[in-house]
Amino acid sequence: MDQHIRVPAGEKITVNPDFSLNVPDHPIIPYIEGDGTGFDITPVMIKVVDAAVEKAYSGKRKIAWMEIFAGEKATRVYGPDVWLPEITLQILRDYVVSIKGPLTTPVGGGIRSLNVALRQELDLYVCLRPVRYFQGVPSPVKHPEKTDMVIFRENSEDIYAGIEWAAESEGAKKLVNFLINEMGVKKIRFPETSGIGIKPVSREGTERLVRKALQYAIDNDRKSVTLVHKGNIMKFTEGAFRDWGYGLAGKEFGAQLLDGGPWMRFKNPKTGRDIVVKDMIADAFLQQILLRPDEYDVIATLNLNGDYVSDALAAQVGGIGIAPGANLSDSVAMFEATHGTAPKYAGKDYVNPGSEILSAEMMLRHMGWVEAADRIIASMEKSILSKQVTYDFARLLPDATQVSCSGFGQVMIDHM
Numbered sequence: 170m171d172q173h174i175r176v177p178a179g180e181k182i183t184v185n186p187d188f189s190l191n192v193p194d195h196p197i198i199p200y201i202e203g204d205g206t207g208f209d210i211t212p213v214m215i216k217v218v219d220a221a222v223e224k225a226y227s228g229k230r231k232i233a234w235m236e237i238f239a240g241e242k243a244t245r246v247y248g249p250d251v252w253l254p255e256i257t258l259q260i261l262r263d264y265v266v267s268i269k270g271p272l273t274t275p276v277g278g279g280i281r282s283l284n285v286a287l288r289q290e291l292d293l294y295v296c297l298r299p300v301r302y303f304q305g306v307p308s309p310v311k312h313p314e315k316t317d318m319v320i321f322r323e324n325s326e327d328i329y330a331g332i333e334w335a336a337e338s339e340g341a342k343k344l345v346n347f348l349i350n351e352m353g354v355k356k357i358r359f360p361e362t363s364g365i366g367i368k369p370v371s372r373e374g375t376e377r378l379v380r381k382a383l384q385y386a387i388d389n390d391r392k393s394v395t396l397v398h399k400g401n402i403m404k405f406t407e408g409a410f411r412d413w414g415y416g417l418a419g420k421e422f423g424a425q426l427l428d429g430g431p432w433m434r435f436k437n438p439k440t441g442r443d444i445v446v447k448d449m450i451a452d453a454f455l456q457q458i459l460l461r462p463d464e465y466d467v468i469a470t471l472n473l474n475g476d477y478v479s480d481a482l483a484a485q486v487g488g489i490g491i492a493p494g495a496n497l498s499d500s501v502a503m504f505e506a507t508h509g510t511a512p513k514y515a516g517k518d519y520v521n522p523g524s525e526i527l528s529a530e531m532m533l534r535h536m537g538w539v540e541a542a543d544r545i546i547a548s549m550e551k552s553i554l555s556k557q558v559t560y561d562f563a564r565l566l567p568d569a570t571q572v573s574c575s576g577f578g579q580v581m582i583d584h585m
């Protein structure tokens with residue numbers, strides 16, 4: 170093993186051929202602290218998870234945490250240009266289940282997103298972001314409890330993948346010339362000064378994502394899956410996503426057209442109840458989730474739409490301070506909050522650690538440690554109702570007591 174990584178006593182989680190996990194009682198879980206407020210929230214997450222596991226299993230089970238490096242901390246450990254060491258990728262792959270704090274991506278120039286790189290390198294093609302309401306959380310909408318959605322965001326392709334060339338670069342000139350001269354493109358308004366981005370969306374990529382969303386709806390007795398896209402404008406990428414999604418629902422799940430289509434319906438083989446497969450154009454969807462959130466349930470969408478939708482939905486139930494997530498392949502799972510590094514608060518022991526704690530809760534559930542996961546949910550509910558909350562909730566709750574990031578972790582431990 171690499172000299173910078175301290176391997177704790179414990180065992181690896183392994184994956185069976187059917188993708189189920191073998192989770193030992195002392196699993197080694199690699200974690201990336203993260204940039205910015207990652208420094209604040211990740212240690213709090215670890216403390217809260219350790220407390221929940223101890224409460225649930227009285228010492229019989231315990232996580233052996235192993236720090237690995239990416240982002241700014243990797244450059245301090247491995248050298249100035251090493252943002253994502255190969256050993257980090259290798260460990261994330263080998264140890265199967267991991268958790269990370271947020272990583273900074275500069276706007277415009279500089280390094281490309283390490284978050285995107287991690288998802289692509291490990292082929293973590295599902296970004297799973299459940300959005301639910303915790304009683305007592307301040308929200309800008311009248312009925313936040315009506316928002317209960319689970320976002321399946323395609324995580325490996327789309328314009329989000331960063332295949333692009335800067336305006337006036339050799340690459341942009343070459344591509345623009347190719348498009349004009351060989352593809353007959355006449356619609357580039359300012360060819361000399363256009364930056365160019367490419368948006369790949371594939372049938373395989375769409376089908377594997379939509380398959381996971383439909384299976385989730387079956388396993389969790391959900392009533393609908395909505396394909397969110399901008400297929401009226403981007404016909405062969407976002408439009409194809411919709412068509413391939415419906416096609417898969419028919420082909421693999423036996424869905425039939427509903428009232429002549431395009432919506433479809435199939436019976437949940439586990440419960441006998443109907444699951445509706447529908448679609449919605451992304452801009453209309455963003456207003457519908459505010460006006461009629463209870464009509465939406467499981468959401469399957471492309472990468473960039475999913476990025477926007479997950480922050481927007483998080484806001485409806487109190488903000489990205491408590492918005493968890495997971496990046497999943499068939500075998501590897503890397504959990505992370507929806508929010509970023511919030512640099513203005515970095516190192517101030519200030520922000521809400523809730524998103525990363527709830528991401529860890531998803532991780533525990535994924536590992537089958539449901540008793541510990543349940544303790545985290547119960548404690549989160551009680552902690553919020555006790556009105557001892559971080560700044561993000563305190564500024565909207567007049568009678569709340571504002572606590573620090575680590576203070577909220579302690580409140581959660583006290584409520585276990």
Ligand SMILES: NC(=O)C1=CN([C@@H]2O[C@H](COP(=O)(O)OP(=O)(O)OC[C@H]3O[C@@H](n4cnc5c(N)ncnc54)[C@H](OP(=O)(O)O)[C@@H]3O)[C@@H](O)[C@H]2O)C=CC1
Binds near residue numbers: 270488509561
């Ligand atoms: N997966 C990842 O690692 C992600 C990384 N990023 C990266 O993070 C950096 C900063 O991005 P930015 O666009 O500012 O988005 P951020 O999500 O980091 O922050 C935006 C705002 O969200 C609120 N917020 C964020 N985290 C918390 C928290 N833990 N508790 C309470 N409120 C919180 C704050 O709102 P307020 O100002 O109202 O207090 C903050 O100013 C960029 O480099 C970006 O690329 C972004 C998203 C995901």
Ligand SMILES: O=C(O)CCC(=O)C(=O)O
Binds near residue numbers: 273274283285476509
């Ligand atoms: O990679 C980044 O910096 C941003 C990622 C992001 O916003 C997200 O995954 O939601």
Ligand SMILES: [Mg+2]
Binds near residue numbers: 507
């Ligand atoms: Mg985002």
